[in-house]
Structure formats: C-alpha cells, structure tokens
Amino acid sequence: MSRKVDPQRLDLASYAHHFSVDTQFGDVDSLGHVNNLAVARYYESARARFQMGVFGDDMFALANPLRVVLVENRTSYLAEVHFPQALVVGSGFSHLGNSSYVCSQALFRDGVCVGLCDATLVSVVDGKPAPLSEAHRQLMAMRMIAPQTA
Amino acid sequence: MSRKVDPQRLDLASYAHHFSVDTQFGDVDSLGHVNNLAVARYYESARARFQMGVFGDDMFALANPLRVVLVENRTSYLAEVHFPQALVVGSGFSHLGNSSYVCSQALFRDGVCVGLCDATLVSVVDGKPAPLSEAHRQLMAMRMIAPQTA
Amino acid sequence: MSRKVDPQRLDLASYAHHFSVDTQFGDVDSLGHVNNLAVARYYESARARFQMGVFGDDMFALANPLRVVLVENRTSYLAEVHFPQALVVGSGFSHLGNSSYVCSQALFRDGVCVGLCDATLVSVVDGKPAPLSEAHRQLMAMRMIAPQTA
Amino acid sequence: MSRKVDPQRLDLASYAHHFSVDTQFGDVDSLGHVNNLAVARYYESARARFQMGVFGDDMFALANPLRVVLVENRTSYLAEVHFPQALVVGSGFSHLGNSSYVCSQALFRDGVCVGLCDATLVSVVDGKPAPLSEAHRQLMAMRMIAPQTA
Numbered sequence: 001m002s003r004k005v006d007p008q009r010l011d012l013a014s015y016a017h018h019f020s021v022d023t024q025f026g027d028v029d030s031l032g033h034v035n036n037l038a039v040a041r042y043y044e045s046a047r048a049r050f051q052m053g054v055f056g057d058d059m060f061a062l063a064n065p066l067r068v069v070l071v072e073n074r075t076s077y078l079a080e081v082h083f084p085q086a087l088v089v090g091s092g093f094s095h096l097g098n099s100s101y102v103c104s105q106a107l108f109r110d111g112v113c114v115g116l117c118d119a120t121l122v123s124v125v126d127g128k129p130a131p132l133s134e135a136h137r138q139l140m141a142m143r144m145i146a147p148q149t150a
Numbered sequence: 151m152s153r154k155v156d157p158q159r160l161d162l163a164s165y166a167h168h169f170s171v172d173t174q175f176g177d178v179d180s181l182g183h184v185n186n187l188a189v190a191r192y193y194e195s196a197r198a199r200f201q202m203g204v205f206g207d208d209m210f211a212l213a214n215p216l217r218v219v220l221v222e223n224r225t226s227y228l229a230e231v232h233f234p235q236a237l238v239v240g241s242g243f244s245h246l247g248n249s250s251y252v253c254s255q256a257l258f259r260d261g262v263c264v265g266l267c268d269a270t271l272v273s274v275v276d277g278k279p280a281p282l283s284e285a286h287r288q289l290m291a292m293r294m295i296a297p298q299t300a
Numbered sequence: 301m302s303r304k305v306d307p308q309r310l311d312l313a314s315y316a317h318h319f320s321v322d323t324q325f326g327d328v329d330s331l332g333h334v335n336n337l338a339v340a341r342y343y344e345s346a347r348a349r350f351q352m353g354v355f356g357d358d359m360f361a362l363a364n365p366l367r368v369v370l371v372e373n374r375t376s377y378l379a380e381v382h383f384p385q386a387l388v389v390g391s392g393f394s395h396l397g398n399s400s401y402v403c404s405q406a407l408f409r410d411g412v413c414v415g416l417c418d419a420t421l422v423s424v425v426d427g428k429p430a431p432l433s434e435a436h437r438q439l440m441a442m443r444m445i446a447p448q449t450a
Numbered sequence: 451m452s453r454k455v456d457p458q459r460l461d462l463a464s465y466a467h468h469f470s471v472d473t474q475f476g477d478v479d480s481l482g483h484v485n486n487l488a489v490a491r492y493y494e495s496a497r498a499r500f501q502m503g504v505f506g507d508d509m510f511a512l513a514n515p516l517r518v519v520l521v522e523n524r525t526s527y528l529a530e531v532h533f534p535q536a537l538v539v540g541s542g543f544s545h546l547g548n549s550s551y552v553c554s555q556a557l558f559r560d561g562v563c564v565g566l567c568d569a570t571l572v573s574v575v576d577g578k579p580a581p582l583s584e585a586h587r588q589l590m591a592m593r594m595i596a597p598q599t600a
Contacts, residue, residue, distance in 0.1 A: 025498035025510065026337060026491055028330035030210055030383070032512070035326060036220050037194060040187050041476055048475035049534065060180055060475065060533075062362065062482070070186050074224040083330070083510075084499065175348035175360065176341055176485060180478035180533070182362070187476060191326055198325035199384065210325065210383075212332070212512065233360075233480070234349065330510055336520050337490050344487060360480055370486050374524040 005076075008146060009106055010113040015090025016143035017053065019046035023083045034081040043075065043105050043117040046089035051103070054139045065125050071100070072120040079114040081107070087114075092145040094118065096137065099129040104145055155226075158296060159256055160263040165240025166293035167203065169196035173233045184231040193225065193255050193267040196239035201253070204289045215275050221250070222270040229264040231257070237264075242295040244268065246287065249279040254295055305376075308446060309406055310413040315390025316443035317353065319346035323383045334381040343375065343405050343417040346389035351403070354439045365425050371400070372420040379414040381407070387414075392445040394418065396437065399429040404445055455526075458596060459556055460563040465540025466593035467503065469496035473533045484531040493525065493555050493567040496539035501553070504589045515575050521550070522570040529564040531557070537564075542595040544568065546587065549579040554595055 008014045027038035051059060051068065058064055081087065087109055094104035100122045107115040123132050132140070158164045177188035201209060201218065208214055231237065237259055244254035250272045257265040273282050282290070308314045327338035351359060351368065358364055381387065388408045395402035400422045407415040423432050432440070458464045477488035501509060501518065508514055531537065537559055544554035550572045557565040573582050582590070 022495075024491070024495040026329065026335060026494050028510075029326065030212075030328035030330070030332055031217070032212065032330055036223065037187055037190050037326060040190060040223075041474070044187060044476050045472075045474040052534075057534075060478075062180075062182065067181070070227055072224070072226045073186065073190075074222070076222045077220055084502075084507075172345075174341070174345040176344050176479065176487060178360075178480035179476065180480070180482055182480055185476060191324070194326050195322075195324040202384075207384075210328075234352075234357075330512075331517070332512065336523065337487055337494060340487050340490060340523075362480075362482065367481070370527055372524070372526045373486065373490075374522070376522045377520055 005116065006146075009104065009116060012088065012090045012106070012108050012111065012113075014145050015092045015106065016145075017046070017050040017091040019049055019089045019091065021045065021087045021089060023081060023085050023087065025083055028083045032082075034083060034085075036075070036077060039077070039081060039107065039115060040073070040075055040117070042087065042089055042107060043119070046091050046105060047103055047119060050091035050143075054136055054143070066130070067124045069122050069124050070119055071122055072118075074118045076116040077114075078116070079109075079112070081109060081114055085109055092143050093140050094145045096132070096140055096144070098131050099123045101132070101140065155266065156296075159254065159266060162238065162240045162256070162258050162261065162263075164295050165242045165256065166295075167196070167200040167241040169199055169239045169241065171195065171237045171239060173231060173235050173237065175233055178233045182232075184233060186225075186227060189227070189231060189257065189265060190223070190225055190267070192237065192239055192257060193269070196241050196255060197253055197269060200241035200293075204286055204293070216280070217274045219272050219274050220269055221272055222268075224268045226266040227264075228266070229259075229262070231259060231264055235259055242293050243290050244295045246282070246290055246294070248281050249273045251282065251290065305416065306446075309404065309416060312388065312390045312406070312408050312411065312413075314445050315392045315406065316445075317346070317350040317391040319349055319389045319391065321345065321387045321389060323381060323385050323387065325383055328383045332382075334383060336375070336377060339377070339381060339407065339415060340373070340375055340417070342387065342389055342407060343419070346391050346405060347403055347419060350391035350443075354436055354443070366430070367424045369422050369424050370419055371422055372418075374418045376416040377414075378416070379409075379412070381409060381414055385409055392443050393440050394445045396432070396440055396444070398431050399423045401432070401440065455566065456596075459554065459566060462538065462540045462556070462558050462561065462563075464595050465542045465556065466595075467496070467500040467541040469499055469539045469541065471495065471537045471539060473531060473535050473537065475533055478533045482532075484533060486525070486527060489527070489531060489557065489565060490523070490525055490567070492537065492539055492557060493569070496541050496555060497553055497569060500541035500593075504586055504593070516580075517574045519572050519574050520569055521572055522568075524568045526566040527564075528566070529559075529562070531559060531564055535559055542593050543590050544595045546582070546590055546594070548581050549573045551582070551590065 179185035
C-alpha cells in the first residue's frame with residue numbers, strides 16, 4: 001500500500017524552487033490538524049509561482065493561448081501539520097514528455113519532509129495538447145529533480 | 151503517462167453511494183472552470199458522508215478513539231467542470247487491507263464521468279494503525295466496487 | 301453592540317429566493333463548528349444564484365460589460381452551525397439606489413434563523429458605476445423584502 | 451450608502467499588529483480578481499495571530515474554557531486585489547466593552563488601504579458571555595487604534 005519514495009524526494013536541496021507557507025487558522029479542520037485539502041492548496045500556490053518562472057508571469061491570463069492543464073494530482077501525507085507551523089514547499093520537475101510533464105513537490109516542516117505531491121500537467125494550445133516549446137523545455141530541464149534517463 | 155481506467159470505474163452504477171453536488175460561484179477560479187481543489191472538496195464531502203454510513207455519524211468526533219487517516223489522495227481530471235453545473239459523486243471501496251483501505255470515487259456530469267479519485271486511508275486507534283473491526287469490514291465488503299479476489 | 305433586527309428578517313417567508321445548502325465536512329474548523337467564512341460562502345452561493353435570476357445566467361461572464369461589485373459585506377452570526385446540518389438561505393433586496401443596492405439574506409436551520417447577511421453592491425459598466433436599467437429595477441422591485449418607502 | 455471612514459483607519463501606522471499576506475493563485479475567482487471571501491480569509495488569518503498575542507497561543511485549543519465568538523463581521527472593499535500582489539493586514543482594537551469588543555483591521559497594498567474589516571467578538575466561558583479579565587483588558591488597551599473616550 002505504501003508508496004516507495006526515492007530518498008532524494010525527501011531532501012529540500014533536490015528542489016529548484018522553495019516557497020514559504022504560513023499555516024492559517026482557517027486551514028485547520030475538525031480533527032485539529034491542517035486539513036488535507038488545505039495542504040493541497042500549499043502545493044498549488046507553490047506550483048503556480050514555480051511555473052510562472054518557466055512559462056511567464058502571464059501564464060494564467062485568459063488571453064494567453066497556452067494553457068497548462070492538470071490531469072492528475074497525487075498527494076501523500078507523511079505527517080500531520082498544525083497551525084501555526086511554518087512550512088516550506090520545494091518544487092521541481094520529475095518528468096518531461098512531449099506535451100505532458102510532471103511537477104514534483106515536497107512539504108517540509110523544520111527540514112523534515114511531511115508530504116509529497118506529483119502533478120501531471122499537459123501543455124494545451126487552443127484546447128489541444130501541444131508540444132512544449134524548446135525555450136520552455138530548456139527552462140524546465142534546468143529545474144529537474146534528477147537528470148532524466150533516456 | 152495516462153492512467154489506465156477500468157470501464158467499471160466510469161459507470162455510476164458501480165458505486166454503492168451517490169452524493170449530489172451543486173457547483174458554486176466561489177468554486178470557479180481564474181481559468182473560468184471549477185478549480186481542481188474545489189473538485190477535490192466534492193470528493194471529500196461525498197467521502198465523509200459515505201464513510202459515516204460505515205463508521206457511524208460520530209466518526210469525526212474528537213472523543214472517538216478510532217480515527218481514519220488519509221495517507222494518499224490521487225485525483226484524475228478527465229474533463230472540465232463549470233458553474234452552475236450539477237454533479238453526482240459515486241463512492242465505494244476498491245481495496246480492503248488489514249488496517250488500510252482504498253475509497254474510490256468518480257464524478258459524473260449528466261451521467262458522464264469527468265473525474266476519478268482514489269483515497270488510501272488507514273484506521274488508527276490511539277495514534278497507531280489498528281485492524282479494521284469485523285463489523286466495519288462487513289459493512290465495507292457490501293460497498294465494494296468489485297468483488298475482491300482472494 | 302448588538303444589531304437591532306427587524307422581525308421580518310428572521311422569517312424565511314420574507315425572502316423571494318430560497319436556496320438549500322448542505323454543510324460539508326471541510327466547512328468545519330478547529331472550534332468544531334462550521335467556520336464563519338464557510339457560512340459566508342453559503343450566502344455568496346445563494347446570492348450568485350439569486351442574482352442570476354435578475355441579471356441573467358451570463359452575469360459573471362467576463363465578456364459581460366455589466367459587472368456587479370461588492371463594496372460592503374456585513375454578516376451576523378446568531379447561532380452556531382454544525383456538520384452535517386441542512387440549511388436554507390433566503391435572499392431578497394432591501395434597498396434599491398441609483399446604481400447601488402443591498403441584497404439581504406438570512407440563514408435558517410429547521411426554520412430558525414441562525415444568521416443574517418447584508419451585501420451592498422454597485423452596478424458597474426466599463427469600470428464606472430452605472431444606473432441600474434429599468435428592466436433590472438423592475439425584476440429587483442419584485443424581490444424586495446419590504447416595500448421601499450419613498 | 452458609502453461608509454464614512456476615519457482617516458486614521460486608512461493608515462497602517464494606526465494598527466498595533468502587522469501581518470504580511472501573499473495572494474495565492476487559488477484565491478482568484480472567475481472575475482479575475484482575488485475573491486471577496488479570500489480577502490476575508492486574510493483578515494481572519496491576521497486576526498487569529500493578532501489575538502493570540504493577547505489571549506495566548508492556546509486560545510483556539512478546545513480545552514481552553516475561554517472562547518472568543520464572532521458575532522458580526524463587516525468588510526468593506528475599497529479596491530480590487532490581484533494575484534500575485536503582496537499585502538499587509540493591520541490589526542487593532544477599536545472598542546472594548548464588558549465582554550464584547552471590536553477588532554478593526556485594514557488591508558494595504560503598497561501602502562494604500564484597499565479594504566477594511568470590523569469584527570465584533572464576545573468573550574465566552576462555558577457557553578456564556580463573560581467579562582474580559584483585567585489582564586486581557588490591559589493587553590487590549592495597549593493595542594487600541596485610538597484612545598477610548600470615557
């Protein structure tokens with residue numbers, strides 16, 4: 001049942017992009033910990049900023065013909081998070097396909113990894129999957145968690 | 151990259167529990183569709199009610215020694231959802247382990263499956279994984295998506 | 301400190317529009333009740349649907365030159381709400397100005413009013429306050445909580 | 451219709467407590483700006499941390515007999531907020547009653563006030579309004595936006 005985790009994924013230094021998150025009062029649910037989907041929001045926030053460094057600050061503008069679509073999101077919860085803990089999200093890429101790719105992230109509390117997230121995304125232009133441009137591909141290659149093996 | 155899906159998973163009739171969801175204005179994000187994590191909330195809401203039918207209405211009470219902990223959440227987005235569409239979430243179990251199990255769900259719009267979710271959960275008592283009781287196991291067995299093969 | 305409330309505001313029959321809301325697991329906060337801003341979301345959801353009956357189903361479309369802007373939101377909490385209670389939001393108008401108006405709402409649990417909300421909104425065209433059209437004004441007049449006195 | 455605002459309320463220096471907020475991708479709604487209730491979350495987050503400086507870090511613990519209950523929340527929107535702008539929330543007290551009080555806040559973008567919030571709260575012990583202790587009252591008096599007149 002449990003997911004095998006590459007030790008590299010548990011190390012903040014493996015990730016190209018670091019984003020600080022403060023847990024908020026409203027993130028806590030009735031079980032007294034930060035709600036699972038509130039944690040998922042931390043990944044989303046970090047991923048948005050991380051990807052703006054690749055696709056540009058206007059990547060979410062409706063006028064932009066390029067759109068990045070989430071097709072699968074896999075989140076692992078390794079330990080509970082509580083308010084008002086401070087957290088850091090590490091973000092990088094772990095797979096580069098033709099039009100699809102994987103953004104892999106980890107959540108850290110005091111340097112300890114408390115969660116993982118893998119988002120599979122697809123580059124879409126005019127509603128159809130479109131190959132990643134060479135320029136984007138180069139920027140992404142510099143942000144890989146591990147060198148891609150052929 | 152894309153996930154192979156058992157056709158059974160795309161059929162609402164496969165799921166023991168049906169829960170109606172109205173999309174809300176606040177669920178829409180800047181891309182003009184229902185936000186991915188708002189969709190994840192629909193699954194969470196349906197899962198909470200579905201599981202209350204197995205573990206009891208007090209399953210989220212802090213005084214309850216039994217706690218069900220989410221360890222992994224995997225969500226697939228098959229099609230966009232828009233406000234003010236009406237949706238139905240189907241919920242069932244797809245795996246019963248000793249203390250862990252998988253709750254599998256699907257989201258339907260006008261009978262068409264637009265998303266899937268698989269949540270791996272663990273039964274915990276006093277902070278430690280604890281085997282599912284025979285009573286719970288029987289209730290869960292009646293709500294399987296497919297007969298478990300030995 | 302406490303707000304004087306017109307008894308009419310506490311009666312669901314005073315409101316032109318009724319909207320059913322199911323509380324959700326994720327709406328509950330660490331205090332064990334439905335979070336105050338989750339309650340505010342119920343009002344927002346009901347208000348969106350209520351206003352679509354006046355301004356049209358495309359009122360939130362970005363292409364629509366008319367935009368309704370919230371300038372003030374005042375929410376009163378009369379009693380706690382808990383999961384999984386079922387609620388009803390009543391919505392009506394309580395003031396019609398030239399370009400601004402007030403949408404007044406109340407939240408009911410088993411017929412008892414547990415909260416009030418007054419949203420002051422302004423009709424805006426091309427970024428500037430614009431008088432409400434006669435057609436809209438007539439539709440709004442039919443949905444007043446009380447006849448407006450001159 | 452429009453609220454008269456004391457100029458002091460528009461000045462960050464009037465507030466005892468400052469809290470930095472980063473807007474997030476998920477806070478943006480279909481109108482392309484930060485959703486009104488996402489803004490309300492910023493105030494809630496700042497208010498929670500501000501009040502922990504008065505009532506203690508355990509103020510939200512369920513075991514704490516003292517509970518601070520929100521009875522009214524009034525939020526004014528002076529200007530739109532967009533992602534990924536950085537904001538600051540200023541928090542102070544503007545009224546101290548026997549058991550009730552008002553926490554007044556303002557939201558700033560590049561030093562310009564873009565919103566106001568006034569939350570009326572009541573100190574409750576064992577479910578009943580209870581006078582604020584002298585110790586809490588002193589801590590609150592030091593955090594007033596303006597000296598209270600007798």
